Amino acid sequence: MTSHSKSCPPSADENTRTLRRITALRDWQAPANAGPPHMKIAVLDTETTGLDPLYDEILELAVAMIVIDKSGRIINVEGMCTGRQQPSRPIEPHITAITGITEEMVAGKAMSPEKIAAYLDQADACAAFHARFDRQHLEEFVPGISEMPWICAMEDVPWQALGYDGRAQGHLLMQSGMFNPVAHRAGDDVASLINLLAHQLADGRTVMSHALEHAQAPSWRLEATNLPYRFRKDVQRRGYAWADKHSLRHKLVRQADFEIERIWYRDLTGEEPSIVPVDWSQRYRADWTWKPVKREVEVAFFRR
Structure with missing residues (x-):
């Protein structure tokens, strides 16, 4: 699988790099060297009406459950759950431009905080690319998840020490030899993050392995x-x-x-x-x- 490769695929010459589209979650396969199941993690992303969790509201939530072994290899992806919510105020035009979410797409839609809490309770931890943003918005909507452990792919991975520059998810994905043609929709961002977490680095470890180690550190x-x-x-x-x-x-x-x-x-x-x-x-x-x-x-x- 492309997400398990150690580097970009071979190119015609050393002056070019080839990017490969991320692996669709429905096509996920466990790596050959994977160990037994160790932990279940809810990988999630939110699209909101703005940056302030005390004022702005969640428009869309996507969650995919993954199962990892002790070395942080992703053994299985248990599908994707998504939901939309009609906000109490009109969606600003610049938010629609960023997220692609229109008033018509969320009209009459509602998500159940209780059902979200029950679903996330199946996981040992939540993971998001920018956990501070997603956690704060989600906890305002679903208070029942306040004690859930969280992993942040942006903050809990020592990207610079691992040879990366920048911390934007799309940029990190491309430096790992992959791309996703669709971004800023919750489900697509979750798929990108899972591929990024599964990527095997030059040190032989996965991005998830580094993220989990630093998340659990004091x-x-x-x-x-x-x-x-x-x-x-x-x-x-x-x-x-x-x-x-x-x-x-x-x-x-x-x-x-x-x-x-x-x-x-x-x-x-x-x-x-x-x-x-x-x-x-x-x-x-x-x-x-x-x-x-x-x-x-x-x-x-x-x-x-």
């Missing part, structure tokens, strides 16, 4: 609790995001960078940051869904 949220105002620009430039609900800045840190980041913060402020362990069931959640660490602040009351 990480921590460093919270700039009670940060003095004079340091606000320092932490902002360092990549600390703003959590409006909790009125603090925070940063997700992986194991390789944890000690460096902790020392940097301590040297800057003279205090340790609040440190919250974040596993793959909590990573990529919206900041309004988690509870920050509370530190008691001593307040002195003076009387004349």
